[in-house]
Amino acid sequence: MTDRLVPPAARRRRRPTKSGVVLSEELIVETALRLLGEHGADALTVRRLGRALGADPSALYRYFRDTDDLLLAIADELIGRSLRTWRPCGDWRADLRDLGLRMHAGALAHPQAAVLSAYRVTGRVHEIQAVETILGVLRGAGFPDAEAVRVYHAFVDQALAFGALDAGSAALPAPARQADVGVWRRTYARLPSGTHPHIAATAGHLVADMRRSAYPTALDLLLAAAAARLAEITG
Structure with missing residues (x-):
């Protein structure tokens, strides 16, 4: 175009x-x-x-x-789909956790589109609504404006980064995806404790955990850190 x-x-x-x-x-x-x-x-x-x-x-x-203009519209549509089904409950941590998980799920539902568009800034209606909504949740929770922007930035970039990472994996051909998962079992789980004591001690957990996305854990850690910062500020 x-x-x-x-x-x-x-x-x-x-x-x-x-x-x-x-x-x-x-x-x-x-x-x-x-x-x-x-x-x-x-x-x-x-x-x-x-x-x-x-x-x-x-x-x-x-x-x-042109096709770039279309790509921005696609990125904005993915944001809009996350917002359409999101209903705030009034607890800021629960609300942001729910929204973050919806954003991540939206990326996995359209992995090819997510990989192409996760790093773009659309300036379109749904993105503007998302920025306004998330900042509203944070300011309503009591974060000063500068802190609200810092947490907003970390929250959104984390969701987009994990969305792109996990979407990239989901977009792989099935044999390649299965081979990547199998490396933890075939290679890491067999490393001897004499040379790799920490991997050997945690091998079972690695095999079980590395097949799943780390996003829910990372999101909880981010929100816990934000809550600790809020408590420190409002003390």
């Missing part, structure tokens, strides 16, 4: 495509997510999207300047 974006008021296609659908930004993003899940990053091309939508590829310029 190139820099040909049509103004928002003129974007809506008035006639159905040859496949009988009316194009919209939401439909294009949904189709892009499906293609990424089925074919990986190489699927994110104008030609493939046009073919999947039954539309002339040039019609996509009515909605997105």
